Amino acid sequence: MASSVGPEDRAAGARPRLVTRPLLLRFVTVIGSSASFFLLLSVVPAYAQNGPGGSSDKAGLATGVLMSATVVGELTAPWLAARCGYRLMLGAGLLLLGAPALALTMSQSMAWIAAVCCVRGLGFAFTLVAGGALTASLIPPERRGEGLALIGVMAGVPSLVGLPLGSWLAAHTGYGPVCWAAALIALVSIAAVPGLPGREAVSxxxxxxxxxxxxxxxxxxxxxxxxxxxxxxxxxxxxxxxxxxxxxxxxxxxxxxxxxxxxxxxxxxxxxxxxxxxxxxxxxxxxxxxxxxxxxxxxxxxxxxxxxxxxxxxxxxxxxxxxxxxxxxxxxxxxxxxxxxxxxxxxxxxxxxxxxxxxxxxxxxxxxxxxxxxxxxxxxxxxxxxxxxxxxxxxxxxxxxxxxxxxxxxx
The missing domain is CATH 1.20.1250.20 (MFS general substrate transporter like domains)
Known part of the structure; x- marks a missing residue:
């Protein structure tokens, strides 16, 4: 990717530009994945616990399956990215994170909830690994610490808002609307993916x-x-x-x-x-x-x-x-x-x-x-x-x- 800093700026010792158009598009995918994940993080365990025969064990199982699938996805993502590219992996991750949320309320059986959590965990893992690698490639090495911190802020704010907001929405509007909101946030953010670097980032x-x-x-x-x-x-x-x-x-x-x-x-x-x-x-x-x-x-x-x-x-x-x-x-x-x-x-x-x-x-x-x-x-x-x-x-x-x-x- 071409640098946005010209020769005159480099000669003058100017710091390279941090926020570029691709990085702004990356912000969209960060907010989309983080908001979708955290909106349902506390909602799905409650949904499982309130179902037929629900218990605290089922609530814990929902979170356990989600996080286990996330770790498995994180372990396999570098191998997949080396073959598919980071951009394709990021888009697939957003799809796997968002689409299953649309189907969550079709059933309150534990098997169905666990299946949805498993797919969403894999999707979230792909967004973390592929998105993180893309982020590093978009940030000038001279400003890597600041750039990574800025991405951390972009991911942290949705978690601060999403956790309490998801519970509030579920209590006041039901599980359906919050699931739709989580799905749409992730799916809409896929539109930013084509503007990001493709396979060249994995060369x-x-x-x-x-x-x-x-x-x-x-x-x-x-x-x-x-x-x-x-x-x-x-x-x-x-x-x-x-x-x-x-x-x-x-x-x-x-x-x-x-x-x-x-x-x-x-x-x-x-x-x-x-x-x-x-x-x-x-x-x-x-x-x-x-x-x-x-x-x-x-x-x-x-x-x-x-x-x-x-x-x-x-x-x-x-x-x-x-x-x-x-x-x-x-x-x-x-x-x-x-x-x-x-x-x-x-x-x-x-x-x-x-x-x-x-x-x-x-x-x-x-x-x-x-x-x-x-x-x-x-x-x-x-x-x-x-x-x-x-x-x-x-x-x-x-x-x-x-x-x-x-x-x-x-x-």
């Missing part, structure tokens, strides 16, 4: 997702982010249960403060990464995340719960931005799909395993101590984070020495 040798996970350059940031995402899954799932019913206002404030703080800090971290590098943000983001979970352990103190959720959100946003920016900077364009897949798998798997594991631990220890143990678990990710910093430092020294030898040989 070059591809990097397999398992090979990427085994490599330290991608594996270490993936582990750090996955451990941090454990806390996100726990906060969203268990905070309403851990705090006494008389403090429901604190829970509402905390559940708003956490994603709002994460969105704001992700933007800050992205801009900082472009100026000073992303590597130095990983450890502070991890420590802030663990500290926030530790403060949340004071479940009987409403102010502590809200403050802890906000601190966790700040750390989580920083870690989100720093890890994905680092990972994209370490691969050629042909590896963008693998990076997108690894990062999203870490996100979804971390949230899922965190919620399941926390529930089991809390049954023995109670919620406060389970939060403390979670914070300690998160701090263990300091080991791979430090290893990554050391390896990156050694690589920079090696590169400097190689450049010096090359320069000496040219004299």
């Amino acid at each position: 070059g040798p591809s990097l397999g997702i398992f090979a990427g996970a085994r490599s330290g350059t991608l594996g270490r940031p993936t582990v750090v982010f996955a451990v941090t995402a454990v806390g996100a899954g726990i906060v969203v799932t268990f905070l309403p249960l851990a705090v006494a019913p008389g403090h429901s206002g604190a829970v509402t404030a905390a559940l708003f403060a956490q994603p709002a703080a994460a969105t704001a800090s992700r933007w800050f971290a992205g801009r900082h990464s472009d100026r000073s590098g992303a590597a130095g943000l990983v450890v502070p983001g991890l420590v802030l995340s663990a500290s926030g979970i530790l403060v949340v352990a004071l479940t009987g103190v409403p102010v502590a719960v809200v403050a802890g959720a906000a601190v966790f959100g700040v750390g989580f946003g920083i870690t989100q931005s720093a890890t994905i920016t680092l990972m994209y900077s370490r691969v050629p364009a042909s590896g963008y799909g693998t990076v997108s897949a690894l990062w999203n798998v870490a996100y979804d798997a971390g949230m899922g395993f965190g919620a399941v594991g926390f529930g089991a631990v809390a049954g023995f220890t109670g919620y406060p101590w389970a939060f403390v143990l979670t914070a300690l678990l998160m701090l263990t990710a300091l080991v791979p984070a430090r290893w990554d910093q050391t390896a990156a430092r050694e690589q920079r020294v090696t590169n400097s020495e190689d450049q010096a030898v090359t320069a000496e040989g040219q004299r």
